[in-house]
Amino acid sequence: MPTSSSPTPPRFEHRTELGPILGIGTERPRLSWTVPTAPAGWLQRRYEIEIERADRLDRFEVASNDQVLVPWPGRPLISRESARVRVRVADDQYSGWSEWATVEAGLFDPADWRGSFITPTEIGGLDDAAPILLSNVDLAGRIVRARLYVTALGTYQATINGRAISDQVLAPGWTSYDHRLRYHVYDVTGIVEAGANELGFTLGNGWYRGRLGFEGRRAIYGDRLALLAQLEVTLADGSVQIHATNDSWCALSSGVVADDLYDGQTTDLRIEARTGRRHAVESVDYPKERLVAAEGPVVRPVQEAPALKVWTSPSGRTLVDFGQNIVGWVRLRTSGLAAGTTVTIRHAEVLEDGELGVRPLRTAKATDSYVMDGGPDRILEPAFTLHGFRFAEVTGVPHLTAADITAIVVASDLRRTGWFESSNTLLDRLHENVVWSMRGNFIDLPTDCPQRDERLGWTGDAQVFAPTAFSLFDTAGLLSSWLADLAAEQWPDGTVPYVVPDVIGAGSPPSPTAAWGDASTIIPWTMFERSGDSGILERQYPSMRRWVDRIAAAAGDRHVWDQGFQFGDWLDPAAPPDDPARAMTDPALVATAYLARSAHVLAATAAQLGYAEDHARYARLADETRAAFSRRFVTADGRMESDSPTAYAVAIVWDLFADESQRSAAGRRLADLVRAGGFRISTGFVGTPVICDALTSTGHAQVAHRLLLQTGCPSWLYPVTMGATSMWERWDSMLPDGTINPGEMTSFNHFALGAVADWLHRSVAGLVPLAPGYRRIRIEPVPPADLDFASTTHRTPYGDARVAWRRNDGRLLVTAHIPVGAEADVKLPDGSRLFTVAHGDHEWAVDREPGDPTPATIRDLVDDAPNWSVLLRELSLAGIGFDTETKVAGRLLAFFDQPLTELAQALAPEGATLPDTRARVREITLRVTAKMPDRSAVLEGTLG
Structure with a gap:
């Protein structure tokens, strides 16, 4: 048989960056490749891997059709070791070799770190300017390789000889500092020079010491910034010079006089840091056993959004519109501003009454300021903050033009993996909004929103969105790292914090909450399903088991979890603005459903890993919980105790009914509830990801499609009609009159309700x-x-x-x-x-698609979208008494099974004369269907 094309160069673990992979955190990195083309009938039956090291070349042949995360076949890597790897594949005969791919080990042993964490002794306090830590190193000889290993308590910007070593920002990112601290490795071979070199690191507060959470707390992890850095230079004679942080370094104050992720950055350009007084540093204790290599991509500027419009607001402010709600900062070019002039940039996601809509920021200032030094031309942008914004207000720059200002998009540099397109421009914009909200909130970990005094790793948000996350971007590395933090933060009793890293905990375990804590089970399983990585199941299995054991204990022998606080179907649109947990669905129903779901996932995980006893135990727990759920929350005819769309949706998708007849009846009821709601969304965080699947899987796809394409409020497309360029936290974060939702908690960039995008890929596209x-x-x-x-x-x-x-x-x-x-x-x-x-x-x-049935019942008429729309308009014009689609549909719910002869009776307003109403409804219905003779005859006959 003809051979395939050569494979692509192998990938290592979940690292996706181009070029050599530096600082891999495992001694045996797993390998993956793709085969771009192969003739029909071709199957990979074996592969060969070559591993080239400094001292030898090894070749390994393996009889296997695997090509994703295959085991490292050679001896383990050691710290700092570099290897080149290539692969070829065969059915009957081998393909050509792939291109070489290079992987380089990180530092596996704490003893590999020669220096210590250092901190300034006299400057760099909590309210001081950002410190710069400096050292000089002389390199004698020709340089053949140079690596810089860096981490910090805080964030850092690194330079060598005044030149930035990377475009990475906010490094080393945010991990659970009490358990894990990430480090990065940089190739600086082309930056260091023979002779004298100056190493400089400016430290920002970041997540370590800046404000975190909505309680205004600062310095949650510690009040002293610190740096650990190690420069290793290999010379032509084979010798290695190592220069690491120690007490010989010095510190200076920078021109960054204040920096905070929430409040912004203030920079005084008049301060020349290198000419200031030099201060001593000292070592601080931080266990190097906590240092871990990076698993996912770095945070960096990934895109630019030029200003679309600059104008003056009603109050006389200079406003800028970048056309897209983003996360990042503003880059501003100025010229000729006098020394001492202050330039200020404020940020907001929306406008209200023609001015920046800053109420959704709560206490976050989201303001960057610059004190000018009188230089002729300056480019102003921060380095130690992030803002969520579409609009900016600029003061201090006369005659600002759109050419002077650009928005810089900052994000984890995730590899895009999923695309969707359709003939509906609103639907395509919805999908783009999901992409933008994921990009803006997957910054080192999955956060809830980017603009206010929160920006936390809420476990529930990540859990409901995980399938969509994997549909859109390669998130395996990022989420793997975050799951390691989740397991580290998990309480000994198995309780999972509401946010990870946990910066809102009060020193004792919170009440375990369904959907939020279930991130510990569902996200690893989703990652396994989408990436094929069974290793994540092995690593997270103890965490998964602790959580299920915890909630099984909370449910007790009845297997009904009805005790303790629950978020429930968070942000159900029926909940009042000031109480987003007051949903239509019983929180105990949601909690018990999630117990069944997580027990099922854990049983499947145990089976995948070969843990037979655990599989039997948790499969039994899942079965018993499903039975308990059915007894407690479902009637014999498939009605739910909570007669809400979320209740039916989770029970359908997670198979919680006693038999198929109950499930089928539940599907019919769910579809009727959606119809009765005027095809407007009525689910919160729990129901939204599954409602379309529930409708489609029970034979009501057309109802799901009507729900999807609805543009009234609340709906997925309503924000699009309001000009949204990212997903909203609430279905009505902005009200139809253009005012911001009165609730205290409102964001215009929040990915959770965008979980429908995965269904667009799977069902609408297929x-x-x-x-x-x-x-x-x-x-x-x-x-x-x-x-x-x-x-x-x-x-x-x-x-x-x-x-x-x-x-x-x-x-x-x-x-x-x-x-x-x-x-x-x-x-x-x-x-x-x-x-x-x-x-x-x-x-x-x-050649033949399933056709629409001729309307025979009131339900059929509601499902006939064109005629239903005309009927609504005619009823409104006739003054029958219904001013919204929801009121009409809700009135008809009890009559859905009735023939069209009952339409007049169903629509008769209280106190109306029935014959008059019947005549008007009959006239309207006939007028609606006049252009469809095949249907009008049926309607005329049934109404006559």
């Missing part, structure tokens, strides 16, 4: 992961009637997978691309049989 890492895929598009086409691409661990469909001349054309190493089960919308295809390009034509 690309479903079936086996871990997308090794097996299902192609099953469910096309909405109102779309002409949709497509999705996902960069799987095996390569790009694509599905697209388009309506054309009465046919539906479906195309797909399956990457080499994967296969797909196909189910087309015409209901044809399920069949399997291998890698390559495929195309199918569907």
